[in-house]
Amino acid sequence: YNLNKPDKALKKLESLRKECQSTNDLRAVTVFTALCLDDMQVYDKAINQYQAALSMRNSSSLRSNLGLCYQRAGNFEEAEHCYEQAMQLDPKNAYAINNLSALYFRLGNYDEALDIAVEAIEVNPKMRQALTTAAICCGILGYDEEYQQYYRQAVANGADGKQIKEIIKNMDPCL
Numbered sequence: 001y002n003l004n005k006p007d008k009a010l011k012k013l014e015s016l017r018k019e020c021q022s023t024n025d026l027r028a029v030t031v032f033t034a035l036c037l038d039d040m041q042v043y044d045k046a047i048n049q050y051q052a053a054l055s056m057r058n059s060s061s062l063r064s065n066l067g068l069c070y071q072r073a074g075n076f077e078e079a080e081h082c083y084e085q086a087m088q089l090d091p092k093n094a095y096a097i098n099n100l101s102a103l104y105f106r107l108g109n110y111d112e113a114l115d116i117a118v119e120a121i122e123v124n125p126k127m128r129q130a131l132t133t134a135a136i137c138c139g140i141l142g143y144d145e146e147y148q149q150y151y152r153q154a155v156a157n158g159a160d161g162k163q164i165k166e167i168i169k170n171m172d173p174c175l
Helices: 006-019 023-039 043-056 060-072 076-089 094-106 110-123 128-141 144-156 161-171
Strands: none
Touching: 006 023, 023 043, 023 060, 043 060, 060 076, 060 094, 076 094, 094 110, 094 128, 110 128, 128 144, 128 161, 144 161
């Protein structure tokens, strides 16, 4: 991304777009353009670029990225749809599964977020993000034994234990 300068990267990508000689080249430029626009929080344009890349070749990871973009733009229904499509394309895409779990968490659907986080953990037992979501959901829902289990696993895989506890405390002021 040109050393965290997505505006410079976009200029370079536009010049590269003119030089593309294959669909694969064009798709790569389109994907990187979408990523830059997403980083710049220009979600409508990023979404258009992701859709263009997907029209060249469908992909679970790109569907999941598109879902993240929709989620950041506040379109949760489309985000959910994208994550589900990503999971249909690749049921072992732990990131897509985790993204769906994170969406449900953000929407306050803690039981559903927990169920989906567990699915992500089954695919990738060391996925820190899913373990963290599972720990937080269990903490909020009062599943103490499961909370301890997921908390230990999350911290063992690089999660910040203090942050997990702080999130739970902030979500449930009774604690």
